[in-house]
Amino acid sequence: MKKLIPAVLLTLIATAAMAMAPSFAEVDTNKDGAISASEAEAVGISQELFSKADADHSGTLNMDEFKNLTVQDK
Numbered sequence: 723m724k725k726l727i728p729a730v731l732l733t734l735i736a737t738a739a740m741a742m743a744p745s746f747a748e749v750d751t752n753k754d755g756a757i758s759a760s761e762a763e764a765v766g767i768s769q770e771l772f773s774k775a776d777a778d779h780s781g782t783l784n785m786d787e788f789k790n791l792t793v794q795d796k
């Protein structure tokens with residue numbers, strides 16, 4: 723029975739984390755598959771963070787770059 727408790731906690735933590743960090747689809751408001759600087763700014767991602775996350779300096783964030791950003795931004 724003890725195994726039930728961590729499973730419940732993990733679910734709660736995952737739910738809370740998802741609620742705090744916007745998903746890629748939520749940030750990509752024009753649905754072009756990339757996050758522009760203005761889309762990032764709209765959800766409170768600073769220009770500095772955006773530049774750091776933009777690993778290939780394309781001026782936009784793809785899903786991988788966005789994931790790295792949301793992991794590092796803690």
Ligand SMILES: [Ca+2]
Nearest residue numbers: 750754756757
């Ligand atoms: Ca976009």
